[in-house]
Amino acid sequence: xxxxxxxxxxxxxxxxxxxxxxxxxxxxxxxxxxxxxxxxxxxxxxxxxxxxxxxxxxxxxxxxxxxxxxxxxxxxxxxxxxxxxxxxxxxxxxxxxxxxxxxxxxxxxxxxxxxxxxxxxxxxxxxxxxxxxxxxxxxxxxxxxxxxxxxxxxxxxxxxxxxxxxxxxxxxxxxxxxxxxxxxxxxxxxxxxxxxxxxxxxxxxxxxxxxxxxxxxxxxxxxxxxxxxxxxxxxxxxxxxxxxxxxxxxxxxxxxxxxxxxxxxxxxxxxxxxxxxxxxxxxxxxxxxxxxxxxxxxxxxxxxxxxxxxxxxxxxxxxxxxxxxxxxxxxxxxxxxxxxxxxxxxxxxxxxxxxxxxxxxxxxxxxxxx
Numbered sequence: 001x002x003x004x005x006x007x008x009x010x011x012x013x014x015x016x017x018x019x020x021x022x023x024x025x026x027x028x029x030x031x032x033x034x035x036x037x038x039x040x041x042x043x044x045x046x047x048x049x050x051x052x053x054x055x056x057x058x059x060x061x062x063x064x065x066x067x068x069x070x071x072x073x074x075x076x077x078x079x080x081x082x083x084x085x086x087x088x089x090x091x092x093x094x095x096x097x098x099x100x101x102x103x104x105x106x107x108x109x110x111x112x113x114x115x116x117x118x119x120x121x122x123x124x125x126x127x128x129x130x131x132x133x134x135x136x137x138x139x140x141x142x143x144x145x146x147x148x149x150x151x152x153x154x155x156x157x158x159x160x161x162x163x164x165x166x167x168x169x170x171x172x173x174x175x176x177x178x179x180x181x182x183x184x185x186x187x188x189x190x191x192x193x194x195x196x197x198x199x200x201x202x203x204x205x206x207x208x209x210x211x212x213x214x215x216x217x218x219x220x221x222x223x224x225x226x227x228x229x230x231x232x233x234x235x236x237x238x239x240x241x242x243x244x245x246x247x248x249x250x251x252x253x254x255x256x257x258x259x260x261x262x263x264x265x266x267x268x269x270x271x272x273x274x275x276x277x278x279x280x281x282x283x284x285x286x287x288x289x290x291x292x293x294x295x296x297x298x299x300x301x302x303x304x305x306x307x308x309x310x311x312x313x314x315x316x317x318x319x320x321x322x323x324x325x326x327x328x329x330x331x332x333x334x335x336x337x338x339x340x341x342x343x344x345x346x347x348x349x350x351x352x353x354x355x356x357x358x359x360x361x362x363x364x365x366x367x368x369x370x
Contacts, residue, residue, distance in 0.1 A: 024112035227329025314347035
């Protein structure tokens, strides 16, 4: 999702700036845990995250290092009290030994050893951006929980044991070929969404649960295509919660996921960032995509620019809001949602453009009619 994913966990986004990263495993009492410690180049501050094998939910901590001593905790920033903390010493053989301490004073001795990732890699179909995702994927457990019908075709819904991650696969009345091609793609999306949810943990709220909520809606199915939207709302720490949607249009014949610029072309210069590079892509979106899309939507909406003294900060006449929209295929047409800056995020609502309005702008390379 353009502005959305992921940056969820700042810990992970900072891995590339670390001087040293340790991936460790061991037992905390009788519970298997996996722990990452990140040292920074600039000072002795460290970040750490760990999860229990039976839960897979990240717990993020911060602390400091002095020589081979590593101390980090999850703290209440209001009163500086800690909920739990680790006091570890790095051994010459690469192992870590030390103590886990609860806020009640309970202490548990533990020894941690470097993770052997080779035993997990063959089981992973997830993104390898985060090494611990390889481990989490190994323990994901998807169960069928319901079946729905759309346009006479079955959608089989699955949930994941460790979190509120809910997604569908193709069922009866889809061809065996479509199921064999598309279901692995849907499975991959479900895994990625689940890992994002498990990785999204607030550094400020110790009791935060599932910090990402997903709403998945299928609103478009033809013989050749299935369109759906994943709408997410999340809070993974930081200043504010956030939300946003991502539309998909999958080809049931070959599994291709079409971008909106592979579907619509408002000018011959149409391109995607992957094909043309960001500069050409941004120029097309600014010069042609945004003005034409605004024109089509404004035919029915008749937007008026807010006055300077107005409390309304939803300026839909600003073409910059239409450069990088989110979109969703429905039976009646494509819904486009403009992008607004954080303080005006409440302005983001979908606007429908009918297929009748869009059919003359279908990209020549798109193999189907709207």
